[in-house]
Each structure stands twice: as C-alpha cells, then as structure tokens.
Amino acid sequence: MASGSGLVSGAVKRVYMDANATTPLLPEVVEAMHPYWMEFFGNASSIHLDGQRARTAVDRAREVLAELFHCHEAEVVFNSGGTEGDNTAIFGLLRPGDHLITTSIEHSAVLQSARRVGGTGGVGVTYVDPEPSGLIDPEAIRAALRPETRLISVMLANNETGVLQPVEEIGRIAAEAGVFFHIDAVQGAGKVPLDVRRIGCHLLSISAHKMHGPKGVGAMFVRRGTPLEPLLVGGSHERRRRAGTENVPGIVGLGKAAELAMKSVEDGTWDRVAGLRDRLEAGVLALSGTGLNGAGSDGKPVARAANTTNLWFDQVEGEALVIALDLKGVAVSGGSACHSGATEPSHVLLAMGLDKARARASLRFSLLKTATDADVDHVLRVVPEAVEKLRAVSPLAARTLG
Numbered sequence: 001m002a003s004g005s006g007l008v009s010g011a012v013k014r015v016y017m018d019a020n021a022t023t024p025l026l027p028e029v030v031e032a033m034h035p036y037w038m039e040f041f042g043n044a045s046s047i048h049l050d051g052q053r054a055r056t057a058v059d060r061a062r063e064v065l066a067e068l069f070h071c072h073e074a075e076v077v078f079n080s081g082g083t084e085g086d087n088t089a090i091f092g093l094l095r096p097g098d099h100l101i102t103t104s105i106e107h108s109a110v111l112q113s114a115r116r117v118g119g120t121g122g123v124g125v126t127y128v129d130p131e132p133s134g135l136i137d138p139e140a141i142r143a144a145l146r147p148e149t150r151l152i153s154v155m156l157a158n159n160e161t162g163v164l165q166p167v168e169e170i171g172r173i174a175a176e177a178g179v180f181f182h183i184d185a186v187q188g189a190g191k192v193p194l195d196v197r198r199i200g201c202h203l204l205s206i207s208a209h210k211m212h213g214p215k216g217v218g219a220m221f222v223r224r225g226t227p228l229e230p231l232l233v234g235g236s237h238e239r240r241r242r243a244g245t246e247n248v249p250g251i252v253g254l255g256k257a258a259e260l261a262m263k264s265v266e267d268g269t270w271d272r273v274a275g276l277r278d279r280l281e282a283g284v285l286a287l288s289g290t291g292l293n294g295a296g297s298d299g300k301p302v303a304r305a306a307n308t309t310n311l312w313f314d315q316v317e318g319e320a321l322v323i324a325l326d327l328k329g330v331a332v333s334g335g336s337a338c339h340s341g342a343t344e345p346s347h348v349l350l351a352m353g354l355d356k357a358r359a360r361a362s363l364r365f366s367l368l369k370t371a372t373d374a375d376v377d378h379v380l381r382v383v384p385e386a387v388e389k390l391r392a393v394s395p396l397a398a399r400t401l402g
C-alpha cells in the first residue's frame, strides 16, 4: 500500500473514498490477530491452556470495548457486526402490541427488521422523517411517543450523508418516557466520542470493518438489566446473550481497531480528515450545477462525521459517474442502491426531500482516516473532467437545454 488511501494497482493510482462501505485493516490490527489463527487457536470456552489463552484475548478486547463505550465489561456482547446488532435490538426487545419509533433514514439492517416486526410481528412502527438537512428533530421523536412505545432506534451518524443525530436529546426523551433506546453507531463509533452513560441508551451496535477492523465481527453495548432476548440460541456464550463459538481472531482485531480508533478521536486525526473533506467539497462545489446534500437552512452543512460528504451533480447519472471515476482510479458510492437488479434512488436522500433525479445524481465521498492531500488533489483533478464528459453526452442535459 502506498501512503494514504492511494493504492497503486498496476499503473493506475487508486484513491479509495468509500470508507463508509468498508475500511482496510491497519497493519497493527493484522499483527494483533495473527497469532490467533494458528498458534492460539483454542476455543475460548475450553478449560485447558489453549482455551484459556483464547479467553484471555477475548477478555482483553472486551476491556477495550468497555472503554470505547464507557460501560462495564459485562455489558459488552461480541457478535457478527452491525446487521446482527441492529436485528438483535429490534427482534430481541419487541413483542406483539409494542410500538417502535425509528427513522426513515436508518440503515436497511434497522429498516428491514422494523418492517418485519411491523408486519408479521404485530408491532406498531413509526418512521420519523428527517428535516431537509438530514437531521432528525428530537421533538418529532417525542411527538411519536405512544403509551405502548417500548423502543426508540436512531442512528448516530448516517452512512450516506454523515449527518450526526442528536442522540443525547433523544436519550433524554427516552428516559423521560421510560422507553428503551437503541443506537446504530456503526458509522459514528471511532469518529466521535461515545459515552453510553451520558447518552443514556440501553443498546448500541458497532461493526469492526467500518473502523479498520475485520469484516464479520462487531459488538453491542447491552445495558445491565435490559430484557433482551438473544437472536441466536445454543451455547451459553457471551453470558447467554449470543450463542456461538467466539470468533477469537476477529474479536482481537476489533479490540485493536477500537484501541486505535479511540486514539484517533483524541489526537486530531479527524480534524485533519475534516480539513481534507472540506477542501474536496469546496473544490467540487466550485463546479457549476453541483450542491451539498445535508445543508441546513443557512446553506451550511449540519454537524457531520468528519470523513463524509454527499454531493449532487446536475445532469449526471450518479451511477455513470461512479463508473467513470472508478476508471480514473477513484472509488466512491452513488446515491442509489441496487436492489434485485434495479437501481433505486437512496431512501435517505428521498426522505430528505430530494427528487428522484437529484438523488440519482448524488455521490457519497467518504475518506479514510489515512487520506492525504495527494488523494484530494487526484480526485479534484479527475472529477471535473468526468462530470464534463458525462454532461456532454447526457440525455438529461439535452432535455434541459431543449
């Protein structure tokens, strides 16, 4: 790997600006995991020395996660990642007759779970829409409360816009109402300080691969006394809250990634990344027919994760721009997702009030914490040319002009 996120593949410099999709493992993470594949391969539930070595490593990682969350070690549950955490919160707490409040801009791991409990599960579900900025108004959450509301589930940072949600205010509303509160912190953990006690949430989900850890492993904070039914049953792992032999190398990798992530939150790393993101954003917005998704009524961005910007490009099909940029060595994501072979505009951007064409014309740039000035320079070199070429052949442009 070259410096920053500029990977060199063949002759083409590659700049990876899709950190919200996933991140590469940091060398320290690989190094920490390495012994647990072959040397210390024991089952953490075995009582012999090999098992105890694995158990010690899992316990050490648990201590780090407890530090990340600001909770007791007994409140950390390891699992397979963000999807499992989100599913567990919703399926594990809600019963027929209950009411769930969530938002229309959650990740599909929450939305699909909500649809399922709202369909066959007999749970009432309210989806609160964001303001045009992408922010959820805590008062809209309060207004959705019902006597039978049992759970509020709101994300910390949106994966598409980076917008940070007012989870502390929502936590206060949940506490006043005596309602459980789950936070999908998959995109916020390791980027902003986390303190489950201050927020007052009962459940919180994170994923290792969004913070330079391995894929397929994550963790949940489960506040002591929360009556959460496990999603997976079997052995008595994780204090009976998640059955299945622990993924020891994965958990060790998550622990190391979390340790490094906590350092990054404190050492100014994200201020540096925010500076790069802002320069990238300003450079793109200097092009005609572009705009920012996630701006307040004053036109300025609302509070966002430092690494994310979501921008629209008039008269451009976002998917075509993703491909054009990929050919120029730049990896980004579009404002649409492929569901069963059909490209649908992003539900997040639509909920913010964008029309379908503008949502389809939007791109998400999400920088790695290792991003460099050279990465931004490269992207700012290739974007104008790619946009210009696409506009020159765009039927959307022809329609507008004609």
Ligand code: PLP
Pocket: 020, 021, 080, 081, 082, 083, 084, 086, 107, 109, 155, 157, 158, 159, 184, 186, 187, 206, 207, 208, 209, 216, 218
């Ligand atoms: N929640 C959010 C906000 C996400 O961005 C993602 C992944 O993109 C998930 C949940 C799912 O996490 P995982 O990939 O670990 O299942």
